[in-house]
Amino acid sequence: MKPFSLGKKRIFYYTEDARSVRDQLEGRSFTYTGQPLVFGVSTDTIINGAACTLGYTEPILGPHFLVGKGDVIHEGDVQKGNFSVVVGGESYGSGSSREVAVVAHRGAGIELVIAKSLERIFRENMTFDRLYFTNDMTVIDKLLAGETVDLDVLMEKQLSPLYKSVFFGGGLLEFGKKVIAGKAELPYKAAGRSVKPMTIAEKILARKAVATDAPGGQGLSYSEPGEQLFVKADFLGIHEYTGGHVRSLYEKAFGHNPTDKGVTIRGFNDHFVLIGHDDVPGDVKSKRLASAQALAQELIGFCKEHNLPMHGPGGNLPAGVCHRLVVESYAKPGDVIALTDSHTPTAGVMNCFAYGLGSTAIALGLGTGMIPVTVPKTVRIWIEGEDKLNLVTPKDIILHIIGDPYFREMQWKKEPGDTVIMQFGGPALERFTVDELSVLTNMTVEGSATTGVVEPCTPVIRFLIEKRGMTESDVRSMLVYPDDKATYESVYKVNLADVPVTVATPGDSRNRKPITAVAKTRVDNVVIVSCTGASLEDLKQVAMAIRGHKKLDRIHMVVTPSSQKVYDDAKQLGMIKMFQDFGAVVTEPGCGSCIGNGPGISTKDTITASTSNRNFSxxxxxxxxxxxxxxxxxxVAAVTGELTDPRGWQVVNA
Incomplete structure (x- = not known):
């Protein structure tokens, strides 16, 4: 039992109304009467990027809880407000996989999270780290009436067997260690399962599932949506944003024992590498640089201690954003891939199951080779038709998809723990490159999906042969196809002729608008950046738009190639010089301004057009x-100084 009552503590309602928020924080009388709660409270809002550079413990992060949206909540406000419960709206915990968001709740004194709906990664991180949560809004009235609520009963009702075992077994690391030691039973078996048609995700997860009664301890004849499994990972990655936290958790659980040798592990020094750039404002450097460098050193030290290869400064492998590098060099059809980053789904373009996890889950994977997963429902995204003007890109397509109420409102979700994967298929895939298709999988998480996966298609096969040096027979033997009679949650059809050039308006990636609805909007800052929008194909698109034109003088433009290979290839094609001559700031590879850590940072009075994936305040x-x-x-915006409908834009051939 875990009896819980408010006592002298308070409930904090995160409402849309700034005055209501300030009234609560300043101790004035406030009664919640149904005021709109903030939609999509992101982990960037829960604990902002600047605070993440400071460390990963409760005392450090607690004062920064919810100091991430506008100028309404200030440092220490929630922590000093005597709150033990936070109440949020739909899609609470959206965005990144940073588990420090859970740590920040605890550091601010929060013991219970109540929200209308919770995003997958954040919900799992709370489960693994044993922070109580519920979407049962009636609990609020019970607490206000002075009743005592048994939090353990709340968790019993909403967790499935495996995650129930995890939560009540001391958390993920403790339970996982018990499983490996033979001291805890998995609540699922290989025996008694028949064979049935499966989707791509179901096939991959069934093959990789840890099952103590299966030959070799691995493999199920099928897996089905809603099942929660431990699966064997093929590739795990950590970066400096989360590396210190992972190291702390790993050493607490496994000491200084070597990492599991059955899985490929890489470190990535990519998130902070551009903070010291000359183009970054001095106040940002002063707040972030020293602490960010300290976190980077923790990752470097961990990789050296365990002889783990690392990309980027201090490592022995080429620099770049982790997700682009995984696509370039590591992901293969049928793999299970996880990194401490929510945009791990990028690698799903390679016909594999790639998803983001928090620090605890990755620490378990480093020590045991196994990681937790909820088998998702599958929505098949069938892309067909023709864009006769050749203006619609995968960025337009994915913004169009995730902005649809079906995904924005999570209409596929019937139970609180339901998850979903977008499986991309259809004849229109053939017109795009792997670079372009990776934009689709990259941004599935913005549509509340666990990940995305691309069905076997010519671009993927060609990439593995031409870029990885594989034989066609080897590639075809790896490819994972869905069964003809597989069961889908739905089939979502996209006809390219019906997709407009699309933008996401400020505040959320799901705020879709056709560009015609925002045309003529002033732009001050143009950034070509991130795991989403700085591949070689992306740079070619930018070059096509600006060739023969001049940058508007007042426009600040930044180009940050997503990997060293992208930079080198772009240089060989003459694009780096073109961007520099155009007046853009061209940087070395890294994450950069997408997370406020490099050139192109969005300042208070500027309007930015970004090729990245998130636009939370x-x-x-x-x-x-x-x-x-x-x-x-x-x-085009760099030339015109405004969001411009590209129809009729003069493309100057080289």
């Missing part, structure tokens, strides 16, 4: 408005 370093756009639209 404050994510890019300031509170200026950020529009998410395709690379071509970004290039």
């Amino acid at each position: 404050g994510r890019m370093g300031g509170n200026g408005d950020v529009f998410l756009v395709s690379p071509f639209v970004a290039g």
Whole structure:
């Protein structure tokens, strides 16, 4: 039992109304009467990027809880407010996989999270780290009436067998260690399962599932949506944003024992590498640089101690954003891939199951080779038709998809623990490159999906042969196809002829608008950046838009290639010089301004057109408005100084 009552503590309602928020924080009388709660409280809002550079413990992060949206909540406000419960709206905990968001709740004194719906990664992180939560809004009235609520009963009702065992077995690391030691039973078996048609995700997870009664301890004849499993990972990655936290958890659980040798593990020094760039404002450097460098050293030290290869400064492998590097060098069809980053689904373009996890789950994987997963429902995204003007890009397509109420409102979700994967298929895939298709999988998480996966298609096969040196027979033997009679939650059809050039308006990636609805909007800052929008194909699109034109003088433009290979290839094609001659700031590879850690940071009074994936308030370093756009639209905006409908744009051939 875990009896819980308010006592002298309070409930904090995170409402849309700033005055209501301030009334609560300043101790004035406040009664919740149904005021709109904030939609999509992101982990960037829960604990902002600047605070993440400071460390990963409760005393450090607690004062920064919810200091991430506008200028309403200030440092220490919630922590000093005597709150033990926070109440949020739909899609609470959206965005990144940073488990420090859970730590920040605890540091601020929060013992219970109540929200209308919770995003997958954040919900799992709370489960693994044993923070209580519920979407049962009637609990609020019970607490206000002075009743005592048994929090353990709340968790019993909403957790499935495996995660129930995890939560009540001391958390993920403790339970996982018991499983490996033979001291705890998994609540699922290989025996008694028949064979049935499966989707791509169901097939991969069934093959990789840890099952103590299966030959070799691995493999199920099928897996089905809603099942929670431990699966064997093929690739695990950590970066410096989370590396210190992972190291702390790993050493607490496993001491200094070597990492599991059955899985490929890489470190990535990519998130902070551009903070010291000359183009970054001095106040940002002073707040972030020293602490960010300290976190980077923790990752470097961990990788050296365990002889783990690492990409980027201090490592022995080429620099770049982790997700682009995983696509370039590591992901293969049928793999299970996980990194401490929510945009791990990028690698799903390679016909594999790639998803983001928090620090605890990755620490378990490093020590045991196994990681937890909820088998998702599958929505098949069938892309067909033709864009006769050749203007619609995968960025437009994915913004169009995730902005649809079906995904924005999670209409596929019937139970609180339901998850979903977008499985991309259809004849229109053939017109795009792997670079372009990876934009689709990358941004599935913005539509509340666990991940995305691309069905076998010519671009993927060609990439593995031409870029990885595989034989065609080897590639075809790896490819994972869905069964003809597989069961889908739905089939969502996209006809390219019906997809407009699309943008996401400020505040959320799901705020879709056709560009015609926002045309003529002033732009001050153009950034070509991130795991989403700085591949070689993206840079080609920007180059096509700006060739033969001049940058508007007042426009600040930044180009940050997503990997060293992208930079080198772009240089060989003459694009780096073109961007520099155009007046853009061109940087070395890294994450950069997407998370407020490099050139192109969005300041309070600027409007930004970005090729990145998120535009939560404050994510890019300031509170200026950020529009998410395709690379071509970004290039045009650098010339015109405004969001511009690209139809009729004069493309000057080389």
